[in-house]
Amino acid sequence: MKYNLTIGAFKWVLDDGVSNEVMENNLGLCDYENLTIEIKGGLVEGVRKATVLHELGHAFFASAGFDPKEEERVVDIMAAQMLSFLQQNKEFFKNYFLEDVKDI
Numbered sequence: 001m002k003y004n005l006t007i008g009a010f011k012w013v014l015d016d017g018v019s020n021e022v023m024e025n026n027l028g029l030c031d032y033e034n035l036t037i038e039i040k041g042g043l044v045e046g047v048r049k050a051t052v053l054h055e056l057g058h059a060f061f062a063s064a065g066f067d068p069k070e071e072e073r074v075v076d077i078m079a080a081q082m083l084s085f086l087q088q089n090k091e092f093f094k095n096y097f098l099e100d101v102k103d104i
Contacts (some may be wrong), residue, residue, distance in 0.1 A: 056079075
C-alpha cells in the first residue's frame with residue numbers, strides 16, 4: 001500500500017509492499033532525491049513496523065537537512081527506542097496524539 005506523507009516541508013511517498021526482487025537484501029530504503037520510502041513486502045508485523053520507523057527516521061533527518069552518511073547509527077537507535085516506546089505506552093500514544101487525528 002502506498003501512503004502520501006508530509007514530513008516538514010516535503011511530500012514523501014511510502015510504499016510498504018515492494019517486491020523482494022526490487023529490495024534484494026534490504027528491508028527498507030529511503031530515497032532522498034525522489035522523496036520515497038520503500039519497505040519490503042511480506043515482512044512480519046514487528047519487523048515491518050521497526051523498518052518503517054527506521055526509514056521514517058532517515059526521512060526526518062533528510063527533511064531537516066542532515067547528511068545521510070552520518071545518521072545510520074542514530075536512526076537505528078531512534079527507531080528501536082520509538083518502537084519500544086509505542087509498544088509499551090499504547091494508551092498514552094492513543095490518548096495524547098491520536099485525539100488530534102480525529103479532528104482532521
